Amino acid sequence: MQKFRKLTLTAVLVLVHAAASFGTSFESSAERPDQPLRWRSKVVPIAISSSLLRPAPNVRSGTDIEAALRRSLKTWEEVSGIEFRVTYTDRQSVSAQTSGDGISLVTIAATAENVLLFSKNALEVAATTRVYYDGRGRITEADVVLNPYQQFSSDGTFGSFDLESTLTHEIGHVLGLDHSPMRGSVMYDNFAKNGLFGIQGFLHRTLSEMDRAAVRVKYGQTDAGSDCCGSIATRLTYPEGKPAAGVDVWAEEAETGRVAAQGITSAEGVFEFSGLKDGEYSIYSARKERSKRSIPAQHLGNVVVGSGESGLLAKKLESGPAQADMKLTGLNGQLTYNSIPINSGKSYTIYVGGANLSGDDVSISFSSPLLFVLPGSVTEHDYGEGLSVLSFEVAAAPDTPIGEYSIFIDVPGAGRAAVVGGVAVREFINPYSNLVFAERNP
Ligand SMILES: [Zn+2]
Structure with a gap:
């Protein structure tokens, strides 16, 4: 592929709000049960609507929708032990809200029933999944509808949604998964079209470690033997x-710095990370502003877990300045709440934004030993309106595993903050690299 070079660094950044999101509704005659939703059997039926097999006005011509769907099913099968049993049907419409018909349909037809699902948010939502379950949390049916008002493609056509990324997210809902708070996850609820950052929207074709952990918790792991969970x-x-x-x-993961899981503590101050592979984990907490005292982002400790074991980390948080608030990440002049896809073995100019990030001796770093911020590369940008924006150059070692990594900032007097999973290492090419490292073994 032809490599593009970024010729100018712009100080004018565009803040891209929620590029789009997903809608999901969980339907049941009973109250949603306390136990998590899951299929009773590891064989899950999926019916492909004939609407996916003929050219659709909102899908780029020549796109093989079924192939994209089958790749997304395979992505989940490989980590969950689930087997999707695919059939074909002439059905076009999602089941009624009140009762399912027992057929888990994937459709793109612009029928009245399907269009109704997007009546409130047709311009924002890529797709929606309606899940039916019984009083014991067993999923009985899940219907996926691709928004008939959105454009889709599989070749990265700018301005359209990537079909495989969209379907991979929706199939996660079919399996009973909720949204993930971690940007970079397939199950993150904010989703970019092709063209955000000037690159292809393939980020969410790849499951994060957090997506894998979530599905392992529901269905156990069968592919890689006994190292779960x-x-x-x-x-x-x-x-x-x-x-x-x-x-x-x-x-x-202590060794790589790759994010394994993220969550929010309960009223009792407890959160349990589950579905973890064997290994050592570094646990962190984010900044928290409180009325009396402020808590900066901090490393809480390291815990080693083995298969079937549960570790415990009890910790008193340390107070300190916490005015520094880093929320946004950006590339090529666009600041967003999305993860920035980069390639291993290359370096990129990344932007971060938030409040109170400027000042002398500001330091940006990664917890991963495989990602390096180039000395002297941190640059402050005048953005105005109380938004504080910095850029820096990050280099990823050639052997950096696919996954999501956290960006940390230390602002003297204003504390430490982090963006969890702010950078995602991916295989698909982000052409806006600044240099290419020499390969270790040419
Ligand atoms: Zn969703």
Whole structure:
């Protein structure tokens, strides 16, 4: 592929709000049960509507929709032990809201029933999945509807949604998964069209470690033998001793720095990371502003877990300045809440934005030993309106595994903040690299 070179660094950034999102409704005659939703059997039927097999006005001509669907099914099959049994049907419409028909349909037909699903948000939502389940949380049916008002493609056509990424997300819902708080996850609820950052929207074709952990918890792991699953319970208290509720916590593989899971502590200050592979994990908490005291982002400790084991990490949070608030990540002049896809073995100029990030001796770093911020590359940009924007150059080692990595910032006097999974290493090419490392073994 022809490599493009970025010729100018722009100080004018465009803030791209939620590029699009997904809708999901969980339908049942009973109240949603406490236990998580899952299929009773590991064989899940999927019926392909004939609407996917003929040219659709909102799908780029020549696109093989069925092939994209089958790739997305395979992506989940490989990590879940689920087998999708695919059939074909002339049915076009999602089942009624009140009762399913027992057929899990994937459709793109612009029928009245399907269009109704997008009546409130036709311009924002790529697709929606309606899940039916019984009082014991067993899924009985899940219908996926691609938004008839959105454009789709499989070749990265700018301005359209990537079919495989969209379907991979929706199939996650079919399996009973909820949204993930981690940007970069397939199950993250904010989803970019092709062309965000000037690159293809293939980020969500690839499951994050967090997506894998979520499906392992539901269905167990059958592909890779016995290394599943461990868990780590994190119990946090504030400096004065009260339970630290509502704190964002995440776990990273200690060796690579790759994000393994993320969640928010309960009213008791507890969050349990589950579905973890054997290994050592570094546990972190995010900044939290409170009325009395502020808590900066911090490393809570490391825990080793083995198969079937549950580790415990009880920790009193340390208070400190926490005015530095980093939320946005960007590339090529666009700042978003999405993860920035980069390639291993290359370096990129990445932007971060938020509040109170500027000042002398600001330091940006990665917890991963495989990602390096180039010395002297941190640059402040005048964006105005109270938004604080910096750029820096990051280099990823050639052997950096596919996955998501967290960006940390230390602002003297304003504390430490982090964007969990702000950078995602992917195989598809992000052509906006600044240099290419020499391969180790040419
Ligand atoms: Zn969704």
